[in-house]
Amino acid sequence: MDKPKKNRPGPEITPEIVREHGLTVEEFRRILDLIGRTPNMTELGIFSVMWSEHCSYKSSRPYLRKLPVESPRVLQGPGENAGVIDIGDGLAVAFKIESHNHPSFIEPHQGAATGVGGIMRDVFTMGARPIALMNSLRFGELEEPRTRFLLNGVVDGISSYGNCTGVPTVGGEIYFDACYNGNNLVNAFCLGLVKSDRIFLAGAGGVGNQILYVGSKTGRDGIHGASLLASSVFDENTEDKRPTVQVGDPFTEKLLIEACLELFECDWVVGVQDMGAAGLTSSSFEMAHRAETGVFMDLSKVPLREEGMIPYEILLSESQERMLFVIKPGHEKEALVILDKWGLDAAIIGEVVEEPNDRIQFLGQEVVNLPIIPVVDGALDLKRPTKRPEYLDEVVHISLTEFPDFSRGDAALKKLLACPNIASKEWVYEQYDHMVRLNTLVLPGSDAAVLRIKDTDKAIAISVDCNSRYCYLDPYEGAAIAVAEACRNVVCSGAEPIGLTNCLNFGNPEKPEIMWQFQQAVEGMGDACRFFDIPVVSGNVSLYNETKGEAIYPTPTVAVVGLIEDQTKVMTQGFKKSGDQIALIGFTMEELGGTEYLKTMFDRSAGKPPVLDRKHEKQVQDFCRELIQRGLISSAHDCSEGGLAVAVAESCFSPGCQTLGATLTLESTLRNDTLLFGETQSRFVISFPEERINEIEDLAMAFPVDFSLIGKVGGSHFTIMVNGKEIVKQEIDVLKQIWKTSLGNYAGQTT
Amino acid sequence: MKCGIVVFPGSNCDHDCYHILKHILNQETHWLWHKEEANLESFDLVVLPGGFSYGDYLRPGAIASFSPIMNSVITFAKAGGKVLGICNGFQVLLESELLPGTLIQNQSRKFICKNVTVRIENPDTPFTQNCGENRILEIPVAHHQGSYYIDPFSLNQLEENGQILFRYCDTKGKVSAESNPNGSVGSVAGVTNEQKNVMGMMPHPERCADPQLTGIDGQIIFQSLISNS
Numbered sequence: 010m011d012k013p014k015k016n017r018p019g020p021e022i023t024p025e026i027v028r029e030h031g032l033t034v035e036e037f038r039r040i041l042d043l044i045g046r047t048p049n050m051t052e053l054g055i056f057s058v059m060w061s062e063h064c065s066y067k068s069s070r071p072y073l074r075k076l077p078v079e080s081p082r083v084l085q086g087p088g089e090n091a092g093v094i095d096i097g098d099g100l101a102v103a104f105k106i107e108s109h110n111h112p113s114f115i116e117p118h119q120g121a122a123t124g125v126g127g128i129m130r131d132v133f134t135m136g137a138r139p140i141a142l143m144n145s146l147r148f149g150e151l152e153e154p155r156t157r158f159l160l161n162g163v164v165d166g167i168s169s170y171g172n173c174t175g176v177p178t179v180g181g182e183i184y185f186d187a188c189y190n191g192n193n194l195v196n197a198f199c200l201g202l203v204k205s206d207r208i209f210l211a212g213a214g215g216v217g218n219q220i221l222y223v224g225s226k227t228g229r230d231g232i233h234g235a236s237l238l239a240s241s242v243f244d245e246n247t248e249d250k251r252p253t254v255q256v257g258d259p260f261t262e263k264l265l266i267e268a269c270l271e272l273f274e275c276d277w278v279v280g281v282q283d284m285g286a287a288g289l290t291s292s293s294f295e296m297a298h299r300a301e302t303g304v305f306m307d308l309s310k311v312p313l314r315e316e317g318m319i320p321y322e323i324l325l326s327e328s329q330e331r332m333l334f335v336i337k338p339g340h341e342k343e344a345l346v347i348l349d350k351w352g353l354d355a356a357i358i359g360e361v362v363e364e365p366n367d368r369i370q371f372l373g374q375e376v377v378n379l380p381i382i383p384v385v386d387g388a389l390d391l392k393r394p395t396k397r398p399e400y401l402d403e404v405v406h407i408s409l410t411e412f413p414d415f416s417r418g419d420a421a422l423k424k425l426l427a428c429p430n431i432a433s434k435e436w437v438y439e440q441y442d443h444m445v446r447l448n449t450l451v452l453p454g455s456d457a458a459v460l461r462i463k464d465t466d467k468a469i470a471i472s473v474d475c476n477s478r479y480c481y482l483d484p485y486e487g488a489a490i491a492v493a494e495a496c497r498n499v500v501c502s503g504a505e506p507i508g509l510t511n512c513l514n515f516g517n518p519e520k521p522e523i524m525w526q527f528q529q530a531v532e533g534m535g536d537a538c539r540f541f542d543i544p545v546v547s548g549n550v551s552l553y554n555e556t557k558g559e560a561i562y563p564t565p566t567v568a569v570v571g572l573i574e575d576q577t578k579v580m581t582q583g584f585k586k587s588g589d590q591i592a593l594i595g596f597t598m599e600e601l602g603g604t605e606y607l608k609t610m611f612d613r614s615a616g617k618p619p620v621l622d623r624k625h626e627k628q629v630q631d632f633c634r635e636l637i638q639r640g641l642i643s644s645a646h647d648c649s650e651g652g653l654a655v656a657v658a659e660s661c662f663s664p665g666c667q668t669l670g671a672t673l674t675l676e677s678t679l680r681n682d683t684l685l686f687g688e689t690q691s692r693f694v695i696s697f698p699e700e701r702i703n704e705i706e707d708l709a710m711a712f713p714v715d716f717s718l719i720g721k722v723g724g725s726h727f728t729i730m731v732n733g734k735e736i737v738k739q740e741i742d743v744l745k746q747i748w749k750t751s752l753g754n755y756a757g758q759t760t
Numbered sequence: 761m762k763c764g765i766v767v768f769p770g771s772n773c774d775h776d777c778y779h780i781l782k783h784i785l786n787q788e789t790h791w792l793w794h795k796e797e798a799n800l801e802s803f804d805l806v807v808l809p810g811g812f813s814y815g816d817y818l819r820p821g822a823i824a825s826f827s828p829i830m831n832s833v834i835t836f837a838k839a840g841g842k843v844l845g846i847c848n849g850f851q852v853l854l855e856s857e858l859l860p861g862t863l864i865q866n867q868s869r870k871f872i873c874k875n876v877t878v879r880i881e882n883p884d885t886p887f888t889q890n891c892g893e894n895r896i897l898e899i900p901v902a903h904h905q906g907s908y909y910i911d912p913f914s915l916n917q918l919e920e921n922g923q924i925l926f927r928y929c930d931t932k933g934k935v936s937a938e939s940n941p942n943g944s945v946g947s948v949a950g951v952t953n954e955q956k957n958v959m960g961m962m963p964h965p966e967r968c969a970d971p972q973l974t975g976i977d978g979q980i981i982f983q984s985l986i987s988n989s
Contacts, residue, residue, distance in 0.1 A: 172902070263770055442902045445773060450973065
């Protein structure tokens with residue numbers, strides 16, 4: 010047995026120690042089989058993080074393989090730091106969404122900040138300059154005492170980190186629900202721009218190449234963030250895990266971006282990887298694994314923040330703002346000159362070797378000698394059992410007769426506009442610098458964020474989306490709807506969806522019911538992506554979002570990226586002119602299941618979510634995009650949470666547009682509540698000048714899609730007439746005030 | 761007009777200022793690196809851009825004011841050269857004592873990024889000469905520490921000397937507490953030195969100067985400087 014000579018006298022590996030490292034007895038036996046000896050403490054730590062759910066995807070991998078990952082535009086699919094999609098003109102976009110849920114619950118400011126930092130590094134390691142950040146946030150119900158603290162902390166963390174790095178935060182989504190009381194979600198998205206022939210990959214190829222450590226010094230923060238924090242459920246001792254949360258330094262990140270982009274100009278840079286979850290361990294092992302090589306490293310050369318750190322700590326530290334480069338020998342000095350220019354720490358800490366092992370030395374002694382493949386690939390794919398949860402039988406069956414219909418909709422409309430899931434997110438996005446770098450064509454508050462690509466005619470539209478209540482009621486349909494709705498949102502801005510990244514947030518996978526939700530959601534997402542022909546190019550899985558047995562709703566968040574060929578034809582959701590016609594693309598069905606209306610008015614998360622007819626969805630999306638491309642319409646808005654009435658109200662007072670009233674004149678046999686607030690899918694509210702009616706109607710007939718004129722823009726009120734009877738009439742300024750101030754009023758209250 | 765844009769570590773509106781001056785307004789534009797002193801005699805304008813120089817550590821602008829390039833900028837300013845500090849650049853100018861007063865945390869204690877309106881208070885300076893009386897500009901702010909403060913006596917002096925160039929106002933030009941986004945004393949959004957060759961402002965004129973984006977009110981400040989050069 011080749012026992013390291015004198016690793017720091019560590020404790021003997023006992024079953025307790027194995028358990029404390031989050032490894033099962035079977036996993037420990039497998040380690041013994043794979044390496045043929047007992048690992049030392051440092052090596053055990055390495056297995057612990059590398060085989061953690063967070064790093065190994067052992068529960069989720071078998072399902073993720075079923076997602077479609079290809080299209081003619083895909084330059085890099087899943088498996089690298091970020092996916093890359095060709096947008097023509099020699100350019101490509103690299104993007105990914107990633108969770109930072111567990112740290113953000115324990116320490117919201119730093120947890121969210123480092124989430125932003127991590128996702129940005131994933132993107133610029135591909136050689137791309139980050140040009141946009143977005144996020145998807147979930148918090149508990151407003152009544153929960155911790156919610157306001159978490160909301161303020163998370164937003165502040167994103168704001169302070171993103172703003173300092175000079176990358177605009179251009180949009181996102183926020184939902185509140187009691188299911189997130191014990192586990193908030195922070196999913197951060199970043200998109201970068203890269204020349205399509207200058208994409209960098211995370212491989213440590215070329216024996217003899219040098220391993221260059223760049224960025225912040227390594228400290229004792231974040232040790233076991235990936236294994237003990239991100240890969241287990243919360244309980245009474247959650248607060249004790251605070252030391253596993255990292256601390257971010259956005260200033261260093263900014264310098265790192267600039268320095269790395271300068272390094273990428275050099276042809277002697279071979280590969281690069283961010284030291285994210287599981288730090289130096291995962292970056293070195295994974296880079297060697299991708300290139301089918303080995304690495305030798307001397308930890309004595311790693312820049313350290315404090316004295317007395319042992320190899321175990323150096324290898325498992327998740328200190329932020331660190332990168333690992335592989336460069337050709339003979340260029341070390343050039344690299345150090347560039348890094349010194351930006352004031353960054355850097356050191357050559359090892360080299361690429363042929364033997365496929367990670368051999369690590371410290372103070373002249375070998376402390377780790379592990380084969381690459383077993384560590385990276387050795388975690389067994391778990392075939393976790395699945396079982397349809399029993400709650401579904403109780404919640405999905407509702408009868409509309411349980412809910413009395415109304416003759417006036419004013420009160421419900423006001424209540425919905427004030428509901429934080431629907432109310433304006435201005436309080437949030439005003440804290441984010443969403444304009445820096447001068448690319449933001451559509452400011453936050455519309456269906457999708459739109460950024461121009463300078464020096465081209467093109468623009469990129471991005472939307473993050475997931476209605477987790479739908480997913481709770483039907484994870485398959487809910488996930489499919491998330492894809493459809495995110496696509497619909499980018500279509501509203503005139504874009505064609507070209508790629509998707511996902512962040513799959515679920516509860517404890519060891520429970521068959523949770524695994525069933527996961528399996529269903531991934532299938533629904535995969536089927537929808539196949540149908541809409543959108544490749545999934547990157548993603549992240551966050552499991553164990555569960556506290557004291559209470560899991561979050563399944564939340565398979567997606568971010569869809571769309572391409573606009575002509576940036577002068579970008580569309581927004583706000584009405585533009587008094588006298589314009591309002592029309593609905595699609596049709597409304599008598600359904601209320603899973604709606605914000607049922608939740609807000611009756612406190613029920615129940616019923617079947619809306620039905621998604623994919624073929625119909627595709628038709629309405631194509632039609633809407635056609636109208637925009639032909640320059641026929643003045644506004645387009647997705648009709649989603651809160652239904653038709655809320656969609657029209659939002660178009661009346663969209664940010665960046667003047668506030669305008671509207672009158673809807675509807676003919677219908679539906680109940681008033683389903684007509685106004687039902688969330689039937691595949692609908693758009695559009696507006697256009699009156700003289701275009703015939704042309705648009707002809708086009709709708711030719712397509713064919715359902716299309717109906719429903720009202721007119723103008724006046725100082727929002728009025729809804731149904732079958733000749735007025736059921737809503739409110740001053741538009743009053744509605745706007747409710748919608749605009751609700752979230753800020755809540756967030757700003759002092760308790 | 762020959763322009764120089766200072767790049768501090770952490771500057772992040774440097775590219776935006778460069779884009780507007782070089783590509784939109786077609787002016788000769790150069791980068792000025794913080795670590796090096798430079799002879800600025802041949803320059804018509806030096807811009808200190810927005811961002812988080814040195815991470816805003818200690819105080820925004822404090823560390824930047826000690827960087828080598830600032831020695832050159834101070835020499836340039838003392839000789840009458842025109843210096844424009846935007847946002848973090850304004851903070852650097854205050855820390856360098858090229859401008860009076862200070863900037864403290866916004867009243868809301870939050871970062872604020874949004875469009876605001878400002879009223880031109882003195883159209884008779886190189887930075888505002890194309891504006892005309894009482895012109896109102898719609899222009900974005902993006903800052904966390906942008907609440908201008910100076911003691912009442914000095915504020916009075918600034919007013920008398922015409923050193924207050926912009927005040928936050930509503931869309932009709934009315935100055936009030938409601939139209940003041942950050943709690944600045946006297947709603948001050950931008951000031952000059954006595955000689956009127958150094959100006960600092962919290963709003964970002966470079967963010968509303970490209971016709972492809974919404975609003976081009978910021979162009980008028982750069983155009984004034986071009987006319988003056």
